[in-house]
Amino acid sequence: MQAALAQAYRAESGRVLAALIAQFRDFDLAEEALQDAVIEAARTWPEAGTPANAGAWLLAVARRRALDRLRKAARAKDEAVQQNLALLAGERPDDEAAADIPDERLRLIFTCCHPALSQEAQVALTLRTLCGLPAREIARAFLVPHATMNQRLTRAKAKIRHAGIPYKVPEGPDIPARLNAVLSVIYLIFNAGYAPRNPALSTEALRLCAVLHHLQPLPETAGLWALMELHMARDPARLDASNTLISLKDQDRTLWDRHAIARAKTRLLHALAQSRPGPYQIQAAISALHCEAESWAATDWPQILALYDALYASAPSPVVALNRAVAKAHAGAPEAALKALKALEPELTGYQPFHAAKAELLARCGLPAQAEYARAISLTTTPEEQAFLRQKQQNSP
Amino acid sequence: MQYMALIYSTPGSEAGYEGDLLADYGQFTQEAVAAGVFKAGEALMPVSDASSVRVRGGSTAVTDGPFAETKEVLGGYYLLNCADLDEAIKWAAKIPTAKYGTIEVRPLMVLDR
Known part of the structure; x- marks a missing residue:
């Protein structure tokens, strides 16, 4: 693909695909029609030049191709179908110069992240349709065979069609739960790009969140956006020269992107001012x-502890409880923190961060910590972190 | 679209239901009829009254059961006429057993070709 077309595709495919799906209610037909339009663009743009509004051009051509495909399929069928097609064709102006592309992405994102689909299907479908990522790339990012990813996408699209999953933005009391499903998918995509470093995925997640916020500005969406921006701001200090993770405690804070932090903070304060807090805003x-x-x-631990209390109240989970206990220890109450940790043992035993935190707290309280360090080390997979924990073990009671 | 709401629960778990289960079912059915959503609905006798039929190699085998006392079993169904899955889910959530069991929502297969 030539550069101009690749760029137009990247920027516009989500919007074009959403508009096509809104019109034809058929994921596969929409994808095929967009593919047709891209092929035509590759053929004609080098000579005719890149159209001023590349997205509108792609949509207009894709619409024509979709109608061609439907006509072809319906040719043998009765006249009523042909009449319906005529209506469908007249429904929207076919002229690529005309107006903007209607933005149907909000409906599409809620369809792709519908709770009747498995979360892995939600993630795959969102990346495929809203981000325009090929199945091959999604498969690589999530370490599954290409055929498995293709099957996952095919099944999800079939379920949308067969089960009557609607193509609409949820309303009323459904909004918080449905929005949360969308935000979970976006954060999962972000983390899939952040942990093993696949920056393209993290960028897609930020882009999706920005689009979602543009179309439906809700405080939790802004909260997630700010959270991801803050992660990204610290990214330059996250790895050492040998690509080993550096813990927050030991990072060179001068490497953090101050502008990005300021931008995220402004966004967050604006969201918090709306007095509708939620787990993403708190995080x-x-x-x-x-x-x-x-x-x-110099970290404001009492304030962080208060926020963890609020987070636990709105989204209780053992991992949040663990982080809260660690914050409690840093806020100056290691004995109370140790007691809280011990209460979590049944749920978190075998979870490496739990044993590492417990070992450190035992040592801080002057209690025997050797066995707990040994447990944490046995659960640690990277040699760097094992070495780090061994060193601590040697200096503890 | 037509959706089958299959009502599953663990035998005996209805004892924990707060309220009058039968009356609430009656009210749910009335509401669904009034909304034009109700197509059909029946309750089943318990699994202890069930027989399982299998034909293998041409011969019919009948057994008692199935018995799976700790598992959720089918206790009844509603056939609902809804615009889309979201509407079907909304109605399924109103079925009294949803509070202590599971309502499985499945679209009916359309055989028109």
Whole structure:
């Protein structure tokens, strides 16, 4: 694909595909028609030049191709179908110069992240349709064979069709749960790009979140956007020269992107001012406090502890409870923190961060910590972190 | 579209239901009829009254059961006429057993070709 077309595709495919799906209610037909339009663009743009509104051009051509495909399929069928097609064709102006592309992406994202689909299908479908990523690339990012990913996408599209999953933005009491499903998918995509470093995925997640917020500006969406921006701002300090993770405590804070942090904080404050807090806004606030601190020691732990209390109240999970206990220890109450950790043992035994945190707390309280360090080390997979824990083990009671 | 709402629960779990189960079912059915959503609906006798039929190699085998006392079993169904899955889910959530069991929502297969 030539550069101009590749760029237009990247920028516009989500919007074009959403408009096609809105009109034809058929994921496969929409994808095929867009593919046809891309092939035609590759053929004609080099000579005729790139159209001023590349997205509208692609949509207009794809619409014609979709109608051609439907006509072909319906040729043998009765006249009523042909009449319906005529209506469908007249429904929207066919002229690529005409107006903007209607933005149907909001409906599409809620369809792709419908709770009747498995979360892995939600993620795959969102990346395929809203981000325009080929199945091959999605398969690579999530470490599954290409055929498996193709099958996952095919099944999800079939379920949307067969089960009557609607193509609409949820309303009323459904909104919080449905929005949360969308935000989970976006954050999953972000983390899939952040942990093993596939920056393209993290960028897609940020782009999706920005689009979602543009179309439906809700505080939790802004909260997630700010949270991801804060993660990205700290990214330059996250790895050492040998690509080993550096813990937050030991990062060189001068490498953090101050402009990005300021931007995320403004976004977060604006969201918090709407007085509709939620787990993403709280996590972003915790992250922002870390970003503001000059050093690990200078971190505002009492404030972080208060935020973890709020987070636990709105989204209780053992991992949040673990983080809350760690914050409690840093806020100056290691004995109370240790007691809280021990209560979590049945749920978190075997979870490496739990044993590492417990070992450190035992040592801090002057209690025997050797066995707990040994347990944490046995659960650690990277040699760097094992070495790091061994060193701590040697210096503890 | 037509959706089958299959009502599953663990035998005996209805004992924990707060309220009058039968009356609530009556009210749900009335509401669904009034909304034009109701197509059909029946309750089943317990699994202890069930027989399982299998034809293998041309001969019919009948057994007692199935018995799966700790598992959720089918106790009844509603056939609902809804615009889309979201509407079907909304109605399924109103079925009293949804509070202690599981309602499985399945679209009916359309055989028109």
